[in-house]
Amino acid sequence: MGLLDYANPTRFLGLVAAVMPWLVGLTVAVFAAGLWLVFFNAPADYQQGETVKIMYIHVPFAWLSMFCYVTMAGSALGTLVWRHPLADVSAKCAAPIGAAFTFLALVTGALWGKPMWGTWWVWDARLTSVLVLFIMYLGLIALQETIEDPARAAKAAAVLTLVGVVNIPVIKFSVDWWNTLHQPSSVFRMGGSSIDMSMLVPLLIMAVAFSLLFVIVHLMAMRNEILRRRIRTMRMIEAAGADGR
Amino acid sequence: MTLLGNHGGFILAAYGIAIVVVAALFVWVVVDGRNQRRALAELEARGVRRRSGGGREGGAA
Numbered sequence: 001m002g003l004l005d006y007a008n009p010t011r012f013l014g015l016v017a018a019v020m021p022w023l024v025g026l027t028v029a030v031f032a033a034g035l036w037l038v039f040f041n042a043p044a045d046y047q048q049g050e051t052v053k054i055m056y057i058h059v060p061f062a063w064l065s066m067f068c069y070v071t072m073a074g075s076a077l078g079t080l081v082w083r084h085p086l087a088d089v090s091a092k093c094a095a096p097i098g099a100a101f102t103f104l105a106l107v108t109g110a111l112w113g114k115p116m117w118g119t120w121w122v123w124d125a126r127l128t129s130v131l132v133l134f135i136m137y138l139g140l141i142a143l144q145e146t147i148e149d150p151a152r153a154a155k156a157a158a159v160l161t162l163v164g165v166v167n168i169p170v171i172k173f174s175v176d177w178w179n180t181l182h183q184p185s186s187v188f189r190m191g192g193s194s195i196d197m198s199m200l201v202p203l204l205i206m207a208v209a210f211s212l213l214f215v216i217v218h219l220m221a222m223r224n225e226i227l228r229r230r231i232r233t234m235r236m237i238e239a240a241g242a243d244g245r
Numbered sequence: 246m247t248l249l250g251n252h253g254g255f256i257l258a259a260y261g262i263a264i265v266v267v268a269a270l271f272v273w274v275v276v277d278g279r280n281q282r283r284a285l286a287e288l289e290a291r292g293v294r295r296r297s298g299g300g301r302e303g304g305a306a
Contacts, residue, residue, distance in 0.1 A: 049250040096270070114255060220275070231281060231285055234295055
């Protein structure tokens with residue numbers, strides 16, 4: 001059975017039911033390992049002290065805020081180009097998760113910024129472009145909820161998602177293109193990571209843990225959306241039957 | 246607080262808010278799933294069946 005066979009929602013629901021217990025177990029184990037390393041193994045930063053512990057959640061949230069949008073952009077292509085039956089389900093269900101992760105990136109960033117920079121917020125390119133991303137997520141959620149027909153909502157949201165994808169490289173390279181209070185990239189940069197392994201390993205493990213969490217919530221939300229559309233179809237059939245009587 | 250340095254309050258607030266929002270996300274998806282399964286069961290109990298009976302309802306339901 002190929003990957004495209006899971007385009008069938010019924011097969012997809014079966015796959016989700018089969019992998020979910022393993023995914024949950026794996027996620028709990030990776031979170032336990034990551035949090036143990038963060039709180040009992042990783043050293044304090046020589047400049048920031050223990051405040052660096054905020055990095056272990058702030059950075060994964062920031063990465064996932066962009067990853068979620070890239071997932072939605074891929075799904076938008078799937079909707080518009082390949083008309084994949086699950087593509088718009090995927091895009092619709094990723095939006096609230098992306099909004100939550102972006103919100104958490106902004107809030108944890110502010111809570112890290114206040115003691116380190118002396119301010120909760122500055123209108124620099126990085127922070128402002130992430131705020132724009134958050135507003136875009138809210139706009140996409142509103143658009144999807146406004147149009148009742150899922151197929152029409154999917155097309156409108158897919159076009160808007162693809163227009164908004166231009167913000168992702170702006171977020172990523174904002175710290176290189178403009179003078180920002182936010183520090184430049186420390187992990188994914190030319191010449192390799194500038195973070196010591198004692199901090200990099202827990203950071204990457206926490207990033208994997210949050211990525212797994214994203215996969216779990218996304219799959220659960222997709223399962224719910226498939227059921228919601230199934231219910232909508234059945235209610236329409238029931239209403240048509242009642243009219244015919 | 247001393248275990249987490251001079252800024253322990255900021256660290257606890259960051260992790261606390263993260264836990265609350267992630268938990269809310271999880272509760273939302275679990276409750277929504279329960280509601281959808283209940284609604285589907287009610288329709289099936291009334292004898293309503295989809296025409297495809299298990300086919301493709303991704304895009305336009």
